[in-house]
Amino acid sequence: MMPRSGTRGSGAARLAREMACTALLAGAVAMTLPPTSAYSQGWEPTKPIQFVIPAGTGGGADQMARFIQGLVAKNGLTKQPLITFNKGGGAGAEGFLEVKKAAGDPHIIIITLSNLFTTPYATGVPFGWQDMTPVAMLALDQFILWVNAETPYKTAKDYIEAVKAGDDKTFKMGGTGSKQEDQIITVALEKLTAPKKFTYVPYAGGGAVAVQLVGKHVNSTVNNPIEAVSQWKAGALRPLCLFDVKRSIYTGKVTADMAWSDIPTCKESGVDTEYQMLRGIFMAPGVKPEHVAFYVDLFKKVIATDDWKKFMEEGAFNQTFMTGDEFKTWVAANDKLHYDLMKEAGFLAPGK
Amino acid sequence: MDDVASLIGGFKVALSWYNLALMMVGILLGVIIGVLPGLGGANGVAILLPLTFTMPPTSAIIMLSCIYWGALFGGAITSILFNIPGEPWSVATTFDGHPLAQQGRADEALTAAFTSSFVGALVAVILITFLAPLIAKFALQFGPAEFFSVYFLTFASFVGMGRGSPFKVLASMCLGFALGAVGLDKVTGTLRMTFGQEQLLVGFDFLVAVIGLFGIGEILSSMESGLKFSGTHATIRLGAVLLTWKKLTQYWVTSIRSCIVGCWMGITPGGATPASFMSYGLAKRFSKRGNNFGKGELEGVVAPETAAHAAGTSALLPMLTLGIPGSPTAAVLLGGLLIWGLQPGPMLFIEQKEFVWGLIASMYLGNIAGLIVVLTCVPLFAAILRVPFSVIAPCILVICAVGAYTVHNSMFDVWMMMVFGVMGYAFNKLGYPLPPLVLAIVLGDRAEESFRQAMLGSQGSLAIFWSNWLVGTIMTLGTILLLWPIFTWLSGKRRSATSEPMPAAAGAAAVDRQP
Numbered sequence: 001m002m003p004r005s006g007t008r009g010s011g012a013a014r015l016a017r018e019m020a021c022t023a024l025l026a027g028a029v030a031m032t033l034p035p036t037s038a039y040s041q042g043w044e045p046t047k048p049i050q051f052v053i054p055a056g057t058g059g060g061a062d063q064m065a066r067f068i069q070g071l072v073a074k075n076g077l078t079k080q081p082l083i084t085f086n087k088g089g090g091a092g093a094e095g096f097l098e099v100k101k102a103a104g105d106p107h108i109i110i111i112t113l114s115n116l117f118t119t120p121y122a123t124g125v126p127f128g129w130q131d132m133t134p135v136a137m138l139a140l141d142q143f144i145l146w147v148n149a150e151t152p153y154k155t156a157k158d159y160i161e162a163v164k165a166g167d168d169k170t171f172k173m174g175g176t177g178s179k180q181e182d183q184i185i186t187v188a189l190e191k192l193t194a195p196k197k198f199t200y201v202p203y204a205g206g207g208a209v210a211v212q213l214v215g216k217h218v219n220s221t222v223n224n225p226i227e228a229v230s231q232w233k234a235g236a237l238r239p240l241c242l243f244d245v246k247r248s249i250y251t252g253k254v255t256a257d258m259a260w261s262d263i264p265t266c267k268e269s270g271v272d273t274e275y276q277m278l279r280g281i282f283m284a285p286g287v288k289p290e291h292v293a294f295y296v297d298l299f300k301k302v303i304a305t306d307d308w309k310k311f312m313e314e315g316a317f318n319q320t321f322m323t324g325d326e327f328k329t330w331v332a333a334n335d336k337l338h339y340d341l342m343k344e345a346g347f348l349a350p351g352k
Numbered sequence: 353m354d355d356v357a358s359l360i361g362g363f364k365v366a367l368s369w370y371n372l373a374l375m376m377v378g379i380l381l382g383v384i385i386g387v388l389p390g391l392g393g394a395n396g397v398a399i400l401l402p403l404t405f406t407m408p409p410t411s412a413i414i415m416l417s418c419i420y421w422g423a424l425f426g427g428a429i430t431s432i433l434f435n436i437p438g439e440p441w442s443v444a445t446t447f448d449g450h451p452l453a454q455q456g457r458a459d460e461a462l463t464a465a466f467t468s469s470f471v472g473a474l475v476a477v478i479l480i481t482f483l484a485p486l487i488a489k490f491a492l493q494f495g496p497a498e499f500f501s502v503y504f505l506t507f508a509s510f511v512g513m514g515r516g517s518p519f520k521v522l523a524s525m526c527l528g529f530a531l532g533a534v535g536l537d538k539v540t541g542t543l544r545m546t547f548g549q550e551q552l553l554v555g556f557d558f559l560v561a562v563i564g565l566f567g568i569g570e571i572l573s574s575m576e577s578g579l580k581f582s583g584t585h586a587t588i589r590l591g592a593v594l595l596t597w598k599k600l601t602q603y604w605v606t607s608i609r610s611c612i613v614g615c616w617m618g619i620t621p622g623g624a625t626p627a628s629f630m631s632y633g634l635a636k637r638f639s640k641r642g643n644n645f646g647k648g649e650l651e652g653v654v655a656p657e658t659a660a661h662a663a664g665t666s667a668l669l670p671m672l673t674l675g676i677p678g679s680p681t682a683a684v685l686l687g688g689l690l691i692w693g694l695q696p697g698p699m700l701f702i703e704q705k706e707f708v709w710g711l712i713a714s715m716y717l718g719n720i721a722g723l724i725v726v727l728t729c730v731p732l733f734a735a736i737l738r739v740p741f742s743v744i745a746p747c748i749l750v751i752c753a754v755g756a757y758t759v760h761n762s763m764f765d766v767w768m769m770m771v772f773g774v775m776g777y778a779f780n781k782l783g784y785p786l787p788p789l790v791l792a793i794v795l796g797d798r799a800e801e802s803f804r805q806a807m808l809g810s811q812g813s814l815a816i817f818w819s820n821w822l823v824g825t826i827m828t829l830g831t832i833l834l835l836w837p838i839f840t841w842l843s844g845k846r847r848s849a850t851s852e853p854m855p856a857a858a859g860a861a862a863v864d865r866q867p
Contacts, residue, residue, distance in 0.1 A: 089535065123536065125543070177538065201805050202805070211491070215493060217809070218809075347541075
């Protein structure tokens with residue numbers, strides 16, 4: 001129960017160093033800031049920083065935000081405390097609208113999940129990523145196709161074949177929320193099971209979804225790794241495939257005989273679907289470059305800690321750090337991707 | 353026994369002077385947090401979490417769980433004294449707790465509430481200690497149909513308990529359902545009844561409604577009846593605690609029933625709020641003095657408090673063993689502990705034995721320490737009512753407004769609280785009962801969500817509610833409870849049996865006949 005730190009594999013350390021370097025470079029090139037804006041001279045918060053979580057307690061975004069809050073406090077990275085607020089009402093619209101309205105206020109930041117893109121399209125609530133100031137991408141969260149360990153499906157192909165062979169809508173896919181990432185992935189999978197469809201059952205949070213799968217109330221889920229890892233360790237769930245182009249980089253054993261890197265990609269198992277979720281930080285619109293610089297610097301310090309690296313490994317995150325224009329370009333492209341996926345699935349609100 | 357040895361190990365760690373001092377600090381902070389409506393345990397723990405990072409992990413856990421206990425105890429104080437429940441599960445405590453305070457028996461009500469919370473929590477902790485691995489799996493049985501059946505049972509045990517006309521109960525409950533439905537529909541992901549207003553996106557928070565309906569409504573009523581509280585004539589009785597304990601012994605049946613209801617609702621992750629309502633409903637139905645409930649019966653305080661705390665505590669079990677947070681506070685508590693590399697879930701008991709047993713030991717100690725602290729303060733709390741109305745009413749108003757604002761950090765909620773306050777006053781004047789309204793706001797959309805999830809899964813067949821022994825038993829039990837008033841009504845008025853039955857029961861009877 002003591003903080004575990006120190007001993008890192010040299011591979012991971014080198015990778016982290018490399019990533020930090022690329023990130024620094026990217027940051028330096030992309031942020032069109034005066035090179036003199038060092039931390040000591042730059043702007044610093046003058047009152048507690050509000051850290052908005054556009055989701056309820058216990059989910060992936062909540063876990064990460066609270067972890068960051070603890071990390072910042074423990075390492076004394078800011079002089080003013082970071083205080084988290086859950087504002088998950090209206091599928092996160094509550095939190096995003098709050099940040100949108102706080103124009104020019106440098107003391108409010110928000111952590112995002114895919115509802116940054118999906119909520120405005122699905123509900124028509126007027127906000128978008130353009131209404132906020134992008135700060136940094138902290139990581140990309142993965143999705144894995146999970147089934148109950150007591151079922152006979154060993155590969156994603158087995159499972160897809162079974163859905164195809166079964167009656168229409170008999171297979172239940174559990175997921176978080178409606179018309180959000182989990183359901184988008186389900187719709188993508190239905191291209192492969194056509195003409196058979198899943199029955200998508202929406203739940204309030206990822207932890208609950210994993211437990212529903214353990215209790216066999218649904219047949220499969222597309223939980224994030226961190227939401228299902230403890231059930232996997234306990235032998236209750238089985239991962240079938242990872243919705244990414246390449247396998248996870250984490251080779252440490254999670255269960256007795258498997259590491260994250262042993263989970264095949266969905267493409268490898270003949271299921272050509274890919275999806276990742278942004279875990280990024282945004283600020284209110286109209287903030288000054290030195291405000292953004294402060295937070296970019298802060299989060300660089302956060303991702304350099306050993307605790308963060310351990311957290312990344314535990315949740316099998318794709319560690320990609322981006323800031324500035326590079327991040328902005330990525331967000332714009334991802335926004336377009338969500339629009340297309342949701343249009344195809346028929347999830348757009350009227351008028352969108 | 354392995355467990356006992358581990359527990360003693362946990363006690364050894366917890367019982368140092370440093371940790372004992374932290375316990376006291378934690379309890380006091382917790383009580384303050386619990387007293388301020390809106391701040392709530394979850395926010396309080398989140399704000400105070402960084403304080404603990406400089407401590408050794410075990411001390412941090414002890415302090416945090418003591419804050420949690422303190423907040424649980426504290427919630428009862430405002431419910432009883434001012435009719436303002438700070439947490440959803442304190443609502444049922446106001447039904448009899450506040451009338452007692454108005455009769456000048458606030459000290460008795462407080463003692464009963466604290467003692468019952470202690471008993472409920474203690475029973476649940478013992479359950480966790482010895483039966484954790486055995487019953488942990490039970491929560492896995494709970495799919496959408498089972499969740500709905502539990503909510504159904506809660507509503508069923510509550511229907512027909514209002515003293516007024518059943519039509520008024522129904523009207524009040526339906527208004528609650530309508531208010532609860534505002535906001536995002538989680539099943540289809542579309543907005544309902546928001547009329548394009550951004551403020552309505554998040555729906556009506558229970559807390560805002562309750563602070564308004566009960567707290568503000570109460571102040572309005574007090575103003576009308578002469579600008580003073582009706583409990584002021586109470587003398588401060590130092591022996592009140594012992595006096596009340598003597599009375600409490602006669603409610604042992606209620607206590608045991610409430611413990612069972614609470615533990616059951618906590619383990620099957622139904623939660624503390626349904627547990628408190630259900631327990632109150634059952635106590636009213638089975639008590640010899642059931643008709644007196646709502647006018648100031650100690651038993652009406654014992655039942656919901658015992659059940660709520662038994663449920664709140666045993667809810668930690670699915671949390672620890674399955675990783676489902678039982679309550680937001682518990683989620684923040686353990687979420688914060690991620691910093692020590694702890695991942696709640698089935699492996700916690702195996703990988704982090706020391707932490708788990710430290711936590712369980714601190715639950716025993718925190719609960720005992722909490723009881724001692726709050727009981728010694730009973731005369732002090734009760735004396736608050738002796739402060740002149742003109743001084744305390746503005747304070748309550750400010751605290752209410754702050755509480756409502758804190759829910760979403762929005763001024764809109766403060767205005768809504770005022771509107772609810774006027775509504776609460778009007779409801780009282782017109783004889784419409786408030787409890788069904790509140791119950792519907794709290795549990796309505798959860799019940800709806802699990803009903804529709806179940807319907808999605810069964811492709812629209814209602815047979816899913818009788819598809820296995822568990823859900824079937826709960827549904828049948830709920831149906832019987834729901835129809836009970838009709839049976840008694842029919843046997844009383846055999847002559848007029850052909851006339852129209854009560855509408856509340858008629859709807860449920862239709863559901864019942866399906867399979």
